[in-house]
Amino acid sequence: MIIVGLFVGIFVISMGGGGGSIYLGVLTAVFNLAPASAAATSIVTSLPALAMGCWLYYRQGQINFHLGNTMLISAIPSVIIGALIAPFIPTKLYSVIIGLILFVLGIQILYKLHGNSKTKTQQQSKKLPLIFGSISGLMVGVAGLSGGGPIMAGLLVLGASMIQASATSSYVLICMSIVGAIMHLSGGRVDWSAGFSLMIGAIVGAAIAPRLMKKFAVGRGALILNIFMGVMLILMGLKTML
Structure with missing residues (x-):
């Protein structure tokens, strides 16, 4: 679990997420936790790693607070509604x-690889x-996911660079x-026995991720990470549904 958490911290913080979707897939598909317990465990245990990643991105000056705060206007109420x-x-x-x-998150990641070059030419919209x-907030509230997929997609559509999108996404997700x-x-549904080891590993990975991202934000390394994450999420989603 510590090793899984380490890789989650590195890969997902690098891509602007808190790792909630990976946590959730591991807890449900591999360790067979009940869905409600897995959702609560994933969001609580991913929080420290996400905070670590956000702080390091902040120190690099990569966070776009204007875009991030705009997203939070709709995201926070959606989290509350989803959790209720x-x-x-x-x-x-x-x-x-x-x-x-x-x-869907897995498909989204793989599809983004094909359409990423076109996103900056799309017309920006205040909506x-x-x-x-809102979509990300519902994912966090209902399913205990980090919600990074929709946030990253939105930031890239709005013209942010890969490292800026990752950093700003981390800021939105920590809130x-x-x-x-x-x-x-x-x-009271958090399974600490399953989540604690994930949390420890992810904190270490999150401390490493922003430094790696600064060096490998573009190129073949980023492509490989995207493909790996996309395929893994698709397989975990299928196993959870079946």
Whole structure:
């Protein structure tokens, strides 16, 4: 679990996420935690690593606070709404929802590789940050995911560079994750025995990730990481749904 957390911290913080989707896939597909418990465990245990990554990006001066704060306007209320409705979702449906989210995130990552060169030429819209913020907030609140996929996609569409998108995404996600963690902790469903080792490994990985990102933000290394993450999320999503 520590080794898995280490790689999650490196790979996902490098891509602007908190690792909640990977955590969730590991906890449900590999360690067979109940979906509700896995959702709460993933968001709470990914929080320290996300904070570490965000702080290091801040020190590099890569965070776009204007875009990030715009996304938070819609993201924070969505986290609260999602967490409030999550306990009323049946277990079977919950598994399907989580599996679908993981699957779609994987497809999104792979598709972005094909369309990434075109994103900066698209017309910017004031509504886009709010839309992506809402989607991400619901992912955090309902499923305990980090919500990094929609945030990264939105930032890239709005013209941010890869490292700026990763840094700003980390800022948005740390704010959402704090709210999501408080909501999920109130339900007392966190499995600390499963999540603690993941958390320790991810903190170490998150400390390494921004430094690696500064060197490998473009090129073949970034392509390989994207493909690896996309395929892994698709497989975990399918296993969770079945």
